[in-house]
Amino acid sequence: MFRRREPVPFAFIAEADTFRSNVAPPPRPRASVGEVVGRWLMGLTVVAGLVGALLVGGPALSTDTSPAHTQQSDVSQGR
16 A cells, blocks of 8 residues: 655644643632542551551561670570
């Protein structure tokens, strides 16, 4: 199949950056008090969950290198 080669005027592409429309989009509806409170509560819940995960999981991630915490049984001490 043959491709038709037609001249394409590229002037409209250069003018597209400077074109400004006089039609404004409709304004966004304002959020109600309940929606704002719900968003705040959702955000606080997510933050509290992350902080709680760090508090609970922090001790498990720490590396304990002190020799005082090594466990020895009575059998290994010869008793």
